[in-house]
Amino acid sequence: MESNGLSTQWGLAELHGSLTDPAISSMNLLNELIDEYPRAISMAAGRPYEEFFDIRLIHDYLDAYCEHLRRDRKMDEAGVTRTLFQYGTTKGVIPDLIARNLAEDEDIDAAPESVVVTVGAQEAMFLVLRTLRADERDVLLAPAPTYVGLTGAALLTDTPVRPVRSTENGIDPDDLVLQLKRAGEEGKRVRACYVTPNFANPTGTSMDLPARHRLLDVAEANGILLLEDNAYGLFGAERLPTLKSLDRSRSVVYLGSFAKTGMPGARVGYAIADQRMPDGGLLADQLSKLKGMLTVNTSPIAQAVIAGKLLRNDYSLVKANTREIAIYQRNLRHTLDALTRELGDRPGVGWNTPTGGFFVTVTVPFTADDALLEHAARDHGVLFTPMHHFYGGKGGFNQLRLSISLLTPELIEEGVRRLAALITARLP
Amino acid sequence: MESNGLSTQWGLAELHGSLTDPAISSMNLLNELIDEYPRAISMAAGRPYEEFFDIRLIHDYLDAYCEHLRRDRKMDEAGVTRTLFQYGTTKGVIPDLIARNLAEDEDIDAAPESVVVTVGAQEAMFLVLRTLRADERDVLLAPAPTYVGLTGAALLTDTPVRPVRSTENGIDPDDLVLQLKRAGEEGKRVRACYVTPNFANPTGTSMDLPARHRLLDVAEANGILLLEDNAYGLFGAERLPTLKSLDRSRSVVYLGSFAKTGMPGARVGYAIADQRMPDGGLLADQLSKLKGMLTVNTSPIAQAVIAGKLLRNDYSLVKANTREIAIYQRNLRHTLDALTRELGDRPGVGWNTPTGGFFVTVTVPFTADDALLEHAARDHGVLFTPMHHFYGGKGGFNQLRLSISLLTPELIEEGVRRLAALITARLP
Known part of the structure; x- marks a missing residue:
């Protein structure tokens, strides 16, 4: 008889397999890590821009x-x-x-x-x-x-x-x-x-x-x-x-x-x-x-x-999002410009140049995993998403995802500056 | 090549088994049947009472x-x-x-x-x-x-x-x-x-x-x-x-x-x-x-x-539902009283006597299936739920569920009267 209401057989191994899949465990770990550093500049969250939120709209x-x-x-x-x-x-x-x-x-x-x-x-x-x-x-x-x-x-x-x-x-x-x-x-x-x-x-x-x-x-x-x-x-x-x-x-x-x-x-x-x-x-x-x-x-x-x-x-929704579209476009431009300015001459460092959306992929010549993210959060005050989370842990260990949607130009400048410091310190 | 976008292999048999389970098919059939007779008195729907709905509350x-x-x-x-x-x-x-x-x-x-x-x-x-x-x-x-x-x-x-x-x-x-x-x-x-x-x-x-x-x-x-x-x-x-x-x-x-x-x-x-x-x-x-x-x-x-x-x-929510609780109690009492009045002396016909909630189970000495429901809807103007739907089609063919939540006393009286006419006509 069990006092916690679950027999000893009820460990995670006895529940649905999705609960222990590496993809899900890693996303949970990632979210916990991000929550731990609320004061870091987050280029991790893909949430929409908040300036125009207003309860009266509801x-x-x-x-x-x-x-x-x-x-x-x-x-x-x-x-x-x-x-x-x-x-x-x-x-x-x-x-x-x-x-x-x-x-x-x-x-x-x-x-x-x-x-x-x-x-x-x-x-x-x-x-x-x-x-x-x-x-x-x-x-x-x-x-x-x-x-x-x-x-x-x-x-x-x-x-x-x-x-x-x-x-x-x-x-x-x-x-x-x-x-x-x-x-x-x-x-x-x-x-x-x-x-x-x-x-x-x-x-x-x-x-x-x-x-x-x-x-x-x-x-x-x-x-x-x-x-x-x-x-x-x-x-x-x-x-x-x-x-x-x-x-x-x-x-x-x-x-x-x-x-x-x-x-x-x-x-x-x-x-x-x-x-x-x-x-x-x-x-x-x-x-x-x-x-x-x-x-x-x-x-x-x-x-x-x-x-x-x-x-x-x-x-x-194009009409409804006129201001938001302009802001995301501005943020994307700022991010790509800042990357060029801060990292343009670094060997082995690159990024793609999307013309829209919330995300930019940065490639680095070293492993960008959760350990690097924790280091970035703790010692550099910047958050990103290691790309391996989107490969189910089976690849992408040299890439990271930057989100631009929730930031201001000032935070982008500072965020990319911090990221560049982190990356530069890791280069040979 | 298919013009409808699904290969011939994509019949229901090739989709997830739940879609063809008897329990689900029968509930869909039931809902369609009920939709066909919108003017019948519905003792089928288990929806909450609507009188106190008010957009301003939202x-x-x-x-x-x-x-x-x-x-x-x-x-x-x-x-x-x-x-x-x-x-x-x-x-x-x-x-x-x-x-x-x-x-x-x-x-x-x-x-x-x-x-x-x-x-x-x-x-x-x-x-x-x-x-x-x-x-x-x-x-x-x-x-x-x-x-x-x-x-x-x-x-x-x-x-x-x-x-x-x-x-x-x-x-x-x-x-x-x-x-x-x-x-x-x-x-x-x-x-x-x-x-x-x-x-x-x-x-x-x-x-x-x-x-x-x-x-x-x-x-x-x-x-x-x-x-x-x-x-x-x-x-x-x-x-x-x-x-x-x-x-x-x-x-x-x-x-x-x-x-x-x-x-x-x-x-x-x-x-x-x-x-x-x-x-x-x-x-x-x-x-x-x-x-x-x-x-x-x-x-x-x-x-x-x-x-x-x-x-x-x-x-x-007890406080929030003071009026609704009184109405459901009143409706339940009215339903049980009407059943006694209209069907109390019919051999083989019975029902339980819940002291709360939305539902009453009526037992009859003949088959109460979807065919009977269709007959009830078309010829007697009353809707109920054949109980076999809640047995996955494997039992309950002599029972029906009556819902009392959405009705007024007048509709309950008339609904039970119509149900009694249907049942009485089926008795030997």
């Missing part, structure tokens, strides 16, 4: 959505309150508004019935992977390095993720063909490939237009889905068409996030899954069935806040 | 929480806006307020660090089952009939659920002992047993105090967890102590819901998991790690709405 967005229900949907007051207070439909209460936003900002023609509103893009990833993982043959492809949230969703669904080579032009379609062939030879069934064509997390890289077309061709020819994550697409000097807007064969499931463009605190995202099922209906209907068993529905109040932001900005 | 609750952050947490305005707008901690921003509520209403002494705020109790169920399902030996026990959300979470985590006999005194501890023995003999590892001691969904039954103590003893002696779902506990004439408040060996994980007592539209629930892990920390920390990969965090805005309701009512 009230105003709620009002805007309620007005919309009364005026455009002709709801009486009981209908309006029921929409916000009561359980909502599993697919969400704002798919039509999301469809209008996608038409406005992304030239994506999404039928509202293909939209499933989710608790952030994270839940959408889980739902898609859970749907596609039927048995142990099923695998997912993803660029290496890749977003940790994708790794997490794969772990929760027991889905093996096989890496595809990633270059400064994003995921490599030729290596994708090779990996598809290999997986087939090994008796595996590739259901989908995860991609972030715009300003990817963690690398900051984007795919050019020919690479996008080639990727779509490969997906169509091989009967796999592309899971397109576009969390950062809005924040670019130049904006290329999303895969979904180019998709003529319904090869793309679009994973939408409002965390960076709407408000992280709403925790609202969505999937566009317009694939027709042989048995009738859309893939979105299957995602919705699983969502009903996972979170029932996304908070209508949270959806109302996002809807209100769309309604107050003519359905355009 | 604004007021948000204000109350912001005031709390300023006054009690000494936050400046940037801190307040950051708390609501930005990503929050995975375990949630209101565990301390939930702990105060549990102390106030349920005599449960929960450390804030043992609380994980979730997207409804549904996500809490998923997290617990995902954590506990390490390999194919792991099984869950649950009363038959049981809540469909539990069945759903089990399907998503590939966890087999083995039934335990349920009586008018709730789950039967003696049958639990028997099922534990059988599972062990078959090489299975029972991790937990799901229970709803107060006014269970779907049956309406409750456990008496000796049965609660006996259940705790069985759990402790066998080293299994009890997953206590208390969604309806507040709505009783008499309120017995929760298992968690009686738990001296940390055998109970408490699954909390604010859907009925707070506001369904907030989609906020929680788990209390104060079990100490042999490797350090609490079971709550493991749930939180999985939540970070599933939904990242529960919307702080949604949490703020629930927090505001707690703050405006001295942390007591």
Whole structure:
């Protein structure tokens, strides 16, 4: 008999395998480390800029959505309150508004019935992977390095993720063909490939237009889905068409996030899954069935806040984020300029030059691991993210990710100065 | 090459097994059927009463929480806006307020660090089952009939659920002992047993105090967890102590819901998991790690709405629901009185007599399946839930569930009259 309520058999080894996966343990370690040094300049957090946060906006967005229900949907007051207070439909209460936003900002023609509103893009990833993982043959492809949230969703669904080579032009379609062939030879069934064509997390890289077309061709020819994550697409000097807007064969499931463009605190995202099922209906209907068993529905109040932001900005998040886009572009320029100034002549030190998004990849000629991060935090007062965390601990030990989203030009200057001191001290 | 974007291999049979499980298919069918007859009197929906919904309450609750952050947490305005707008901690921003509520209403002494705020109790169920399902030996026990959300979470985590006999005194501890023995003999590892001691969904039954103590003893002696779902506990004439408040060996994980007592539209629930892990920390920390990969965090805005309701009512949901409790009690009495009046002398027809909650079980001497429901909806204008949906289609074909929560006395009278006409016409 146990006094702590768990038998001795209940150690971590007896719980679900995801809990002890190196990828998850390392991210937890990383977060703890970062929490330990709250006064260091953080080029680690990929959170959106905070200057324009204002509690009154939440009230105003709620009002805007309620007005919309009364005026455009002709709801009486009981209908309006029921929409916000009561359980909502599993697919969400704002798919039509999301469809209008996608038409406005992304030239994506999404039928509202293909939209499933989710608790952030994270839940959408889980739902898609859970749907596609039927048995142990099923695998997912993803660029290496890749977003940790994708790794997490794969772990929760027991889905093996096989890496595809990633270059400064994003995921490599030729290596994708090779990996598809290999997986087939090994008796595996590739259901989908995860991609972030715009300003990817963690690398900051984007795919050019020919690479996008080639990727779509490969997906169509091989009967796999592309899971397109576009969390950062809005924040670019130049904006290329999303895969979904180019998709003529319904090869793309679009994973939408409002965390960076709407408000992280709403925790609202969505999937566009317009694939027709042989048995009738859309893939979105299957995602919705699983969502009903996972979170029932996304908070209508949270959806109302996002809807209100769309309604107050003519359905355009580009318009809503005019100031934020300028700030992220300014921060990116400042970061790249500071890197050139502080580290431009250091042998073996380099970085990529993204034209948008939140992230820059810096390469160094020594090991950049958690020990280095701890040293940087303690002795130099600067935080970054060791890139190996995005390789599941299997690579990237000479790279680090810098985030530019939450800082001011002054903090960027000082942060890069501190980073340069750290790096310079490590050079031979 | 396919024009619909999914290869022919992508039929339902090639997707995750949960999508074609009889339990889920039948619930979907049921919902479609109910949607088809919107003008019938619905004794099917278990939604909370709507009369006191008021949009202004959402604004007021948000204000109350912001005031709390300023006054009690000494936050400046940037801190307040950051708390609501930005990503929050995975375990949630209101565990301390939930702990105060549990102390106030349920005599449960929960450390804030043992609380994980979730997207409804549904996500809490998923997290617990995902954590506990390490390999194919792991099984869950649950009363038959049981809540469909539990069945759903089990399907998503590939966890087999083995039934335990349920009586008018709730789950039967003696049958639990028997099922534990059988599972062990078959090489299975029972991790937990799901229970709803107060006014269970779907049956309406409750456990008496000796049965609660006996259940705790069985759990402790066998080293299994009890997953206590208390969604309806507040709505009783008499309120017995929760298992968690009686738990001296940390055998109970408490699954909390604010859907009925707070506001369904907030989609906020929680788990209390104060079990100490042999490797350090609490079971709550493991749930939180999985939540970070599933939904990242529960919307702080949604949490703020629930927090505001707690703050405006001295942390007591009993106080906040004074009017609702009276209405549910009145509706239950009206339903039982109407059943006696309309069906009291019909041979083979019976029902239980819950003293609280939303549900009554009616037993009939003929098959009460979806065909009967369709007939009831079309020809009698009344909706109920065939009980077999809560047995995974494996039993309960002579029972139906009546919900009393969303109706007025007039609708209850008329609904039961229509139901009586249907039943009487079927009697020999």
